[in-house]
Amino acid sequence: MIAAWRKWRSGYMGRLVVESFKAQGKYYAVAILAMVAVAAATAGAAFMMEYTVDAMTSPESRRWARVIALGIIGLFLVKAIASYTQSVFLARAGNRIVATQQAKVYRKLLRQGVSYFSGNESSNILMRTTNGAQAARGLIDVLATGFVRDTLTLVGLIAVMFYQQPLLSGVVFIVGPIAIYGVRYLLKGVRNIMQAEFKSMIEIIRVLQETSAGISVIKVFSLEDRMMARMDDAVKKVEKRANDIVRLQSIAGPIMELLAGAAIAGVLVVSTLGIGGSEPPTAGQLMSFITALLMAYEPAKRVSRMRVQIEALMVGVGLLFSLLDQDITLKESPNARDLVKGDGDINMNDVTFSYNGGVPVIDNINLAFEAKKTTALVGQSGGGKSTIFGLIMRFYDPDTGTIEIDGQNIQHASFASLRSRISFVGQETFLFATSVIENIRFAAPDATKEEIVAAAKAAHAHEFISDLPEGYDTQVGENGAFLSGGQKQRIAIARALLRKADILLLDEATSALDSESENLVKDALDTLTRDVTVIVIAHRLSTVLGADKIVVVKDGAVVEQGVATELLEKDGAFRALYDQQFSRTNKQKSASEDAAE
């Protein structure tokens, strides 16, 4: 018994119930009291039928008619008030469950490491969070109404039935177990169908998200038919599963109805046969019995369906809880300390790293980024440059080796202190769907308008922002949809500059700008970042020739490093990359000159 309780308590259902009751105990206490009152009033009403009918049929009982009438009104009044209270309080507690669970999941998601989001699709997370929380609410509702109101009502009505007609009640209870067995049989299929339905719903969200994000690709490659086919397939599957579930859930009702019909007929036959030799029942007793029997039908139907519903809801609850239980992919060290601020030296010592335990994409790198200097990372695509940024920002931990900022291992630093030191502009600019000014302000919530404008001016964004319909208050749309790639990038640069961090990581940060703007932004960055450790990843080598150090990365290893003049003199990897770009530019130039002639 204790073992069974422990098992239940540690399961999803037990955790949800205990957690919800602990948090919303008051609401549930009121709702449960109200349900007890509903059950008592229902059974009381059936019981009163005996006196009601007798008062109408027998002359000596007639004088009680007014008292009985008052009693009936009283009972139904209690039931009405109790039903209302139960619904309102249960709904309040339910709404709170949805809100708490969703907030809890989101908090957990925010704590998750970056790799978690590469491994878990957004559509999946979305489904679990929204649908899962609704399922949690549904489950508690079913448990509370099923176990308390319906079960108590049933018990009360059964008591009335036995009190009035024990023999006839016996007839009814022969058929009861058959019903229970029949419903149990149905349960088996529900869980599988629900799981499949969840998967198809995730596919619908995925198609919608991909359509919204990739509409230009869909249009340009005429993928409409293919997308429509995917959506058709997903919605059809959801439709089919929904029908399957309804079919299963709906069988329980008619089975009960049939059995109830059979029971009533049986009762009639048995009562007219006068079996048992006892006194025949009075009209009132018989009426009270039949009323209780008929009233028992609805709660009995719900109780019989309860298990099917619980099974179905448990699928959603399971997905929600399994998301909550997932390990954090990258944790702050338990005794994390704030980084002690130094000049901003960064060192990678014997660092090897692979994504998800695959082949190493960083292979035993030893690299020093000198404080307040600019280091450029160059090399072929896929060489591991952006991964180095991810490691410095501690989005991932190295498999072996350490990364130090001012001589302190970043794995022992608090996330807040590490990230407050770093500012970053990535290859893909992300803007929130709010105004321009808010998008820049995210970097430093306390910044004044003047500081924001100064950052925007340095990023050469001020001119175009001022030309926008509402200037800095213009809304940028979902992920900056209303702006051009170069404009978005300049806002991202302004944001990074506003942060005034002493380490600045720029991953192709000016790639979306035309050459003229790129040079202007670069000049501004050069002046503004004199006291900052800058690491810049650039494909256009002309933009990094002035760097204090250039590091060539290839297949996760450092193949060459030094200043541009030095590297260009050597016939090494940098020279090769440079010549490649240079000859290409020259070829383009001469081609355009030929065309001009």
Ligand SMILES: Nc1ncnc2c1ncn2[C@@H]1O[C@H](COP(=O)(O)OP(=O)(O)OP(=O)(O)O)[C@@H](O)[C@H]1O
């Ligand atoms: N999230 C990820 N999961 C698994 N592998 C990844 C992930 N991100 C990058 N990789 C792999 O790691 C390698 C290095 O990628 P990285 O983005 O660091 O290269 P890069 O030098 O910055 O390339 P580019 O110049 O094209 O931006 C690539 O082979 C890439 O396929």
